[in-house]
Amino acid sequence: MQVSKAFFKVALKRLPSIIPYFIIFVVVALVMTGNSKENADFSSQKLDLVVIDNDDTEASRELKKYLLKGNNEKTLRSDDDEYIQDMLYHEMIDSVITIDKGFSDKLTTGETEGCIEALTVPSTFTSQYSNSIIDRFVTSAEMYVSTGSDPAEACRKAAEMSDTTTNVELSTQKSPLGNGLAYYCQYYAYIIICIIINGLAPILMRFFSLDIRRRIDVSALPLYKKNAVIIGVTSAFVFAVWMAMMCIAQATYGGFFTERGMYCLLNSFVLTLVVTGIALVVSVMCKSIDGISGITNVISLGMSFLCGVFVPADLLGGGVLSAARFLPVYWYIKANNMICGLAGEVYDANGILRSIAVELLFAAALFTVFMVLSKKKMHDTE
Template identity: 30%
Template sequence: MTVFKGYLKIIKQNAPIILLYVGIFFFITLMIQAATKQSMDGTYQAESMKIGFVDEDGGTLAMGLHEYLEKYHQVIPMENDKKVLQENLFYGNIQYIVKIPAGFEEKCLKQDEKLSVTKIPGSYTSFYIDQQINSFLNSAKTYDAAGYTVEETVKAVNGKEEPKVTMLDEGGNGGVTPGYNYYYRFIPYMMINVLCYVLGSILSSFHKADIRKRMQASAVSVQRQNLEALLAAFLFGLFLWGISIAGGFALHGSEFMKSGSMLYYMLNALIMLVVALAMSYLVGMLTNNINALNGIVNTLSLGMGFLCGVFVPMEMLGKGVRTVAQFLPVYWYEKSNDLLAEFGTVTGSIRVEIFQAFGIQLVFAVAILCVAMVVGRRQRLGS
């Protein structure tokens, strides 16, 4: 088991690199999940804002607008003091200012004069309040044109029931992408980096001309050497896969185990491991230079990461980019990962699509392995 021990010894020497990429993987995953959760918290629910309300009219319509906004926000009555208003807006005590002018009914209903508002520049929630104010005024104008009195108009506008929206859970995930899906999205980045760098450096070392000649002259047969090398690579790959799966259980254990797609995620990661092993074998055959190896590994991991939906969600990629990405194995990993995110229960045609993506990944692995064998054969003949 000389070759096997040699592999393990070199793997042990590369332990800092392995820990570095595993650490980067977990850090990126946790950061992305935290950022995604924060951005999603207010995506499909109304947000309550602090509105400074300056009423210089005191009429029924102004009070009706005050009552309307209070349904959704915290409305704070304030005096028309420019300095005080600016200070409160600057320090975040209020996020939006509405000024109701004297003669509000005449100016806004009859003369279509716009309200004076002040908001924080670049705040998307301000547009939400703009829309609500416009909705109130447009409804009031409609009732006024129909001959309603101001009191009847306010009562009619504020008495309208808000429409109720019922989300249909067709996919089984409640319309929400589960946290463990984000975790599994980044697994290809870690596997390609770690396996291609560590195993690539080992293979490139073993395939240097002098070392290869010494191994050919040894008492250990070539078949035995290859079997020991494959065993070491396979065990290291399984160890890395085990770390990935264990990390997923540590972060999303109960939620992940309750999902009906747990085995599909694990199988997808295992197939990606096979692809990464094939890529590492090819990378190890291509170069004997450690600097060149670093360049190749970074190009592969980052290139596929950006093109295939690891760092940028697939739906945000252009049609041309997605077309090119279909010729890369990570694309099909991410496609199956996205299908699992969309459908909590895998049945029928969805199962067929997922297994097709699995099969295409395996075809890529075989193709990469064949190319690596051709490269290795040419190197042996050339030496």
């Protein structure tokens, strides 16, 4: 058929510029998915501390031992202020803690303020941490002194109390499909918009150029059939893109050959139809191929941030989600969250199908808008 031949002829010419988009965005999808770790590992960090004990009493020695426990003790070759500042600036040491003379006596009277000085780089974690452990220790020691303990015993008890540990177990959200596939499907919304609009809209704009329109008009096909053929060949194009991306996901993560996996396939396919409709409308309305990239960024990033692609839907405000309901990607993400158990959603087959049905309504509306706009476009003489 003349229309389909013309489309694929233009598409073949644009293919070299489409393939890099496909490769780049698929790599981005895999990288973004890889950054969504299934497990988070936390371990304590050792600080490089210099502790100067000018009091040299049993109490101050207990404090010094407490400060250095679990950290690395460092020494200074000079007490010159400029030298110390250089050591801190170049991160050769994390903190210089000085216990002033009279610390033990002041602990007895409760006048310990200012008798321990921590020199660190301001407004850093080390600064906050150093002051925190010192304040916690001194407060505990003063409490024991007030109950009748001598300074040395109070410092020992304070150190023992500070050594008390609690096992903390972090609970991470894990999808029944596996986090890799779940997040791949989530980021698919952003990726497919970028690929389809950047890849398809320039082809269609060239296809709607006056020269090619006149060649098509030579045929005896009525306009609605020409538009139907255009929709058909564009659907074949995006189906190939969708299949390629799903094959990559299956090869990388697996999981599509399950009930949830089939819903993922259906959901992503319907979204691809929606994006096809967006690309069709953009191709008719956009005046210049150079403007496609900017339009794509606005649509892809705007819907991704508003609808829960980049930020989990359960962290978005109620006002944002209310506005996002008028966008197709919102319903795609809602269905994906129910399928994969993300963002606090639970698996609900009826809810999934309702969300997919809303996506289909968006697709139908976009194709209808395209038919109306293309009718006007086909009759333009410029």
